[in-house]
Amino acid sequence: MCEEIKIYVADLAAYNNGKLYGVWINACLDLDEIQEQINIMLSNSPEDCAEEYAIHDYEGFNGYELSEYTGIKTAHEIACFIAEYPDLAGALLCHFGGSIEEARQAIEDNYVGCYKSLADYAEELTDSIDQIPDNIAYYIDYERMGRDMELSGDIYTIATAYDEIHIFWSH
Known part of the structure; x- marks a missing residue:
């Protein structure tokens, strides 16, 4: 299931210059591995001095919508929660406005x-x-x-x- 939870991280320097360049990353990987894949993507950018990136797309979040301002760490935490409770986590996160803490408490305690x-x-x-x-x-x-x-x-x-x-x- 976790392989299906992905984020598309785009190079903003390329994007701002009209080029679509980025990489799909398994959002359940360790944060260091995710950052390493982002760094490799940026170092291979078609634009000089590519430093900034953003999540421009995602798959497998079971109805939960990531904001364009969602950070990598938050996206990773949400992905891991969805992988842990695939049938219910997306709907729970929607119910609690994206609060992983409240969603986790609901499923574990209530x-x-x-x-x-x-x-x-x-x-x-x-x-x-x-x-x-x-x-x-x-x-x-x-x-x-x-x-x-x-x-x-x-x-x-x-x-x-x-x-x-x-x-x-x-x-």
Whole structure:
């Protein structure tokens, strides 16, 4: 997965002179390796005195959009987080406005699981707390229970696909 998380680092001297010159780099590499590839790219620049660079494109960030002002270190940290949690990290980062710390805390401390719906989670939670007699179970509105949990602020959800809702405790 990590090989698919890449950044395109462009030589700004070449770019400012109308030339597209840069290199795709695996964003999960060690920071020193990333910087070494950037330095090699700059030293082979078609422009004299190439010193500045910027991330002009990226792939594999799972819905999270890097800003043109994102630094190499931040891009690397985000890429490593996405590689660690490929199914959810991009959506979590979007939810938390790019805060890796908040996204990491959510997934490590508050993650409940992935469900088809809030109703499925409410039913599982209810069944784990108490055994509901069959003659009463038909009267329980699990859809409303799940919606009420979310509206009350006890939980929040992140949908990543059809019938795929990730549920987190809000505390």
